[in-house]
Amino acid sequence: MYAYDEIDRTLINERVSEFRDQVKRRLSGELTEDEFKMLRLMNGVYLQLHAYMFRVAIPYGTLSADQMRKMAHVARRYDRGYGHFTTRQNIQFNWIKLADLPDALEDLAKVGIHAMQTSGNCTRNITTDQWAGVAPGEVEDPRIWCELLRQYSTMHPEFSFLPRKFKFAITASAHDRAAIKVHDIGLRLHKNDGGETGFEVLVGGGLGRTPFIGKTIKPFVPGRDLLSYVEAILRVYNQYGRRDNIYKARIKILVHELGIEKFAAEVEDEWLAMRDNALTLDDEVVEDIRSRFTYPHYKQLTDLPDELKAASADPHFEAWRLNSVAPHRRPGYSIVTLSLKPIGGPPGDATADQMDAIADLADKYSFGEIRVGHEQNLALPHVAQRDLPALWRALDKIGVATPNVNLVTDIIACPGLDYCSLANTRSIPIAQELTRRFANHDTANLIGRLHVNISGCINACGHHHVGHIGILGVEKNGEEFYQITIGGRADEHAVVGTLIGPAVPYADVADVVEDIVEAYLALRARPDELFIDAVKRLGVEPFKERVYATR
């Protein structure tokens, strides 16, 4: 966990009183909506279809048990008893009243949580691997660098009004769980031949109307130069980014229009002129941040303790363990993923009761720490293997032990037309129907890793472009239709999926996905050829044929 300092606490508290005053003035009519809108957006408050929505940042996806309890409290006290974990390591509350928002913010501030920069054309919550700091083989904990970037970018005067929102993601593992290639800036922490730690910097990734996979702008930037290099990128973007057209304002469009070489050259010029300025990170600064992260006092344990061996006789436990438990960097420990994708449920939602229970379990079994991943699931990052059977029983009781992580029912979906004012179509009921179709665990397991992503409009909050199967809602003559893409992926081999044909109506979507999955099962070369690899080998044709032959 990271311990915030006095500067952070003061900043957050000042923000709360400021916002309390702004809300008061809005409700009294002193501020018009036009004047107020910017102010509420700066505090994560959007207007959705039926209510205000409040987006709260979870920096680099790490939550303490106490912070989770506060989320539960906000859900229960000011909302309708639940919250929604999003793909950007945020949580959203869907039914909050403007009049209650200052109190909610104040309650969250007590545990160091805020909603700054969760909206607007600034640097958004900096995201990373939900296994940061515990994944075996990681170069080092990427959250140290997330925190440096967070401090650097919070209320940065020059970059608070960029042409458009700006999203960073960092990974420090060979397998990218943070989707860095679809972010404005993606950072891959690695060591160069000299053993020095630094970053491969990618730029210009993004989804939305015009999806792009990020391109490498510099293969190695030493850690000490990270901030100055990032600042050089932001300056070039701030200067040349298209402010005239909201659809062309993201950095991905600038990179595309200039070409990566030209863009890189501009950045290089800017950087060389300023690289040795105050932004250079001395070792002491990095060490200071590093020292503010505390790690658990792990016990000396060994892998595969007797408790685990005994429990593996229970097929339900074993199915869950094989699916949801991952190796930890310390012997005798595991990382446990909590599925927020129950069969028939809305992806990513957790009730206040579940949040409280998870906080208690984190205290009991995971040194009080919880992680939020971009797949809209949670994780307990430090669980002793001998505790797994007891933890499993407790998780199962509260409905977060569905053994479907990375399977076809582990669907990423945006709120869609049930909540979102920009939506064309619904997303959640499509996800729910799909989970019912594939509810049988043996079937889902036989299919293997398969990511289904659903967005209710072209803004792509559900990352449909990079779903192995992507579903995008479009409207046709007032009816809900869905375009289906296949072959997308968001990891280190990120690609944008290919459209298989004309959009299909709401009622057909689950059938179409079933057809695609059946075609895959019939065509795969071996049982362990994953869906995504089969699509790569076969192309979309056989799937297209299967889907449209009878439609």
Add this chain to the structure above:
Amino acid sequence: MTSPLQQKIKITGPSVITANRTWDGAVIYRDGQHGWTTDLSSAAVVRTADDARALLTESTADDVGAIGPYIAPVDVKDDGTIEPGNLREQIRRQGVTIDLPVPA
């Protein structure tokens, strides 16, 4: 923002003015008595562009009470009941089409 007075307004059928209530965000409709209602059946229905513009202008003037008033289509049934004219408005009136994680 273009003022509603200057906006070209085209309506294709019976319409209402809808918005969200400022203090809690709830869905509201303009009624015929210069106020707001949460009940679509009490909304004022307009059928011409001029009437729509007049009602929108009046609604927009109430900035303290409502956010983002706009014209929304409705169906008026033979028995006089008013139904939302599209799925979006149907969901705004009835709420989400799914079971909420915590029953109300």
